Amino acid sequence: xxxxxxxxxxxxxxxxxxxxxxxxxxxxxxxxxxxxxxxxxxxxxxxxxxxxxxxxxxxxxxxxxxxxxxxxxxxxxxxxxxxxxxxxxxxxxxxxxxxxxxxxxxxxxxxxxxxxxxxxxxxxxxxxxxxxxxxxxxxxxxxxxxxxxxxxxxxxxxxxxxxxxxxxxxxxxxxxxxxxxxxxxxxxxxxxxxxxxxxxxxxxxxxxxxxxxxxxxxxxxxxxxxxxxxxxxxxxxxxxxxxxxxxxxxxxxxxxxxxxxxxxxxxxxxxxxxxxxxxxxxxxxxxxxxxxxxxxxxxxxxxxxxxxxxxxxxxxxxxxxxxxxxxxxxxxxxxxxxxxxxxxxxxxxxxxxxxxxxxxxxxxxxxxxxxxxxxxxxxxxxxxxxxxxxxxxxx
Numbered sequence: 001x002x003x004x005x006x007x008x009x010x011x012x013x014x015x016x017x018x019x020x021x022x023x024x025x026x027x028x029x030x031x032x033x034x035x036x037x038x039x040x041x042x043x044x045x046x047x048x049x050x051x052x053x054x055x056x057x058x059x060x061x062x063x064x065x066x067x068x069x070x071x072x073x074x075x076x077x078x079x080x081x082x083x084x085x086x087x088x089x090x091x092x093x094x095x096x097x098x099x100x101x102x103x104x105x106x107x108x109x110x111x112x113x114x115x116x117x118x119x120x121x122x123x124x125x126x127x128x129x130x131x132x133x134x135x136x137x138x139x140x141x142x143x144x145x146x147x148x149x150x151x152x153x154x155x156x157x158x159x160x161x162x163x164x165x166x167x168x169x170x171x172x173x174x175x176x177x178x179x180x181x182x183x184x185x186x187x188x189x190x191x192x193x194x195x196x197x198x199x200x201x202x203x204x205x206x207x208x209x210x211x212x213x214x215x216x217x218x219x220x221x222x223x224x225x226x227x228x229x230x231x232x233x234x235x236x237x238x239x240x241x242x243x244x245x246x247x248x249x250x251x252x253x254x255x256x257x258x259x260x261x262x263x264x265x266x267x268x269x270x271x272x273x274x275x276x277x278x279x280x281x282x283x284x285x286x287x288x289x290x291x292x293x294x295x296x297x298x299x300x301x302x303x304x305x306x307x308x309x310x311x312x313x314x315x316x317x318x319x320x321x322x323x324x325x326x327x328x329x330x331x332x333x334x335x336x337x338x339x340x341x342x343x344x345x346x347x348x349x350x351x352x353x354x355x356x357x358x359x360x361x362x363x364x365x366x367x368x369x370x371x372x373x374x375x376x377x378x379x380x381x382x383x384x385x386x387x388x389x390x391x392x393x394x395x
Contacts, residue, residue, distance in 0.1 A: 006043035012036050013043035017050050021063070021152060063153040067112060068105030070153070071096050074144045087249050090234040095140045099124060099133075109154050117141070117162040131165040138164040172332035173325045177340070180333055186319040192311035194273050195295050195303070199327060201266060203334030203352055206309075206327055207231045210302050211248060213292040217262075217270055224266070225259045226353065227251055230302045246305060256353040270294055335360070 006013045014035035021028050034050075037043035063070070075096055079089050103123050104116050117138075124134045142159035149157045175183065180200050187193035198209045207229030216225045233247040251257050262270075273294050280298045281288045289300040297303050312327045331352070338348050349360040 006037065006040055006047060008040070009035055012038060013040050015043050015047040015050070017047060017054065019054055062110035062155055063148070064108050064110060065153075066105060067107050067109055068101040070109055070148060071100065071105070071141075071144055074147055078143070078147070085249055085252055087231060087233055088252065091136070092140055094234060095137045099129070099137045100141055109148060112145075112154065112158055114158045114161045117158055121162070121165060125165060131167045135164040135167060138162075172329045173322060174329065174336055175321065175325060175333040177337045179319075179321055180330070180337065183315060183319050183321060187315050190311065190315060192303070192308050192315075194269055195308055196312055196315055196327075196330070197269055198266070198295075199330040200334065202260070202262070203331045203338075205229070205331060206305055208251070208353075210293070210295055210305060210308070212294045214274060214294055215292060217267075217294070219267060219271075222262055222267065223259050224262045227257050230305060246302070248302070251353075253353075253355060255350075255355050258350060258353050260351050 006015045008014075012035055014033055014037070017032050017034070018029050019032060021030070034046070037046065075092055078084070079092070084092070100120065104112070104120050107116060120141075121134055121138065124137060125131070129137075138159060142157065145154060145157040145159050148154045184197050184200050187196050190196070195206075195209050198204050199206070202224075204226070208226050210230040211228040212224070212226070213228075216227070217223075218225070228248055228250050230246055231249055232244055233249065234244050277294070277296060277300070281290060281300065284299060287299055291300055291302070293300065293302050295303060309327055313323065316323055316325060335348060335352060338351075339345075345357050345360055349357045352360060354360050
């Protein structure tokens with residue numbers, strides 16, 4: 001407005017200033033007016049101050065688009081840029097469409113508050129969603145608003161200011177090395193025996209075991225490569241109702257995709273399974289689907305993970321072992337045995353496919369021998385020489 005800014009409006013003075021935003025990569029300008037100044041000098045001074053704040057980025061034109069519009073746009077971009085696995089994409093979509101948009105989707109981005117986030121948490125908990133699910137929803141929204149903050153669409157990522165519900169940490173029920181050996185010995189000949197043995201002797205996840213194919217085994221280098229899993233797939237892309245089924249997906253993280261060394265016992269177990277698969281292929285002919293799964297059913301298809309869980313419970317009963325142990329607890333038990341035998345934590349972390357050694361550290365807290373040896377370690381490190389001399393004299 002040049003010379004006419006500030007300008008007189010009735011008995012008071014009004015100023016005009018502009019804020020800027022970027023939409024679709026294009027710079028957009030929005031005009032604002034502020035009035036009520038008693039004198040021109042007062043208005044001009046405030047105009048100068050506001051212009052400086054705009055220049056410093058302290059005053060911005062934040063987005064008025066509804067959260068639901070932004071979330072859908074962000075998701076389409078995010079899933080391509082990050083090459084999300086199909087199960088992850090479906091998880092994000094379910095959270096956005098079913099757990100966020102119905103409750104706070106109509107709120108404008110710039111108006112979203114910490115109170116709205118707390119309200120969302122409470123609504124989901126009242127619907128009896130598990131705390132773990134609510135945390136997942138929170139993290140998806142947090143990621144989306146983080147991108148909005150970077151693009152200056154919001155002043156602040158309000159999810160950073162709100163703590164999600166606390167997840168009660170599951171304490172695994174561990175089997176000792178002796179109990180693991182007893183279990184593996186008693187499941188020989190069991191239809192699900194090889195899978196239970198793989199979980200006990202390598203600490204693999206259920207889906208990882210069922211996803212192993214013959215090409216993943218290198219009998220020359222004595223290695224096993226893990227790159228896929230059999231897991232629940234939630235598909236809501238074609239209908240409003242989410243469909244769930246078991247299917248093959250790639251492992252989610254870079255650390256989960258790994259190659260590990262295997263023992264002669266594991267190699268023998270795998271070879272026997274491959275031989276059995278070949279016999280089934282010859283027996284059932286066209287009825288056999290050669291999907292190259294090592295641990296498959298008699299027709300070549302991957303086994304039902306739920307049936308494996310049931311078979312494991314039966315194996316526990318057969319071996320007279322505690323029935324509160326989950327199949328996944330074999331993974332924890334394996335880690336504990338390795339820790340008790342002083343395996344280097346980095347090596348154990350790589351075998352388990354953990355995201356970092358910090359995750360693996362948790363298993364050392366559950367070790368049996370490690371706790372027993374702690375007094376000896378402390379005595380060796382910090383004990384006085386006098387006590388050592390007394391010890392030698394007593395011998």
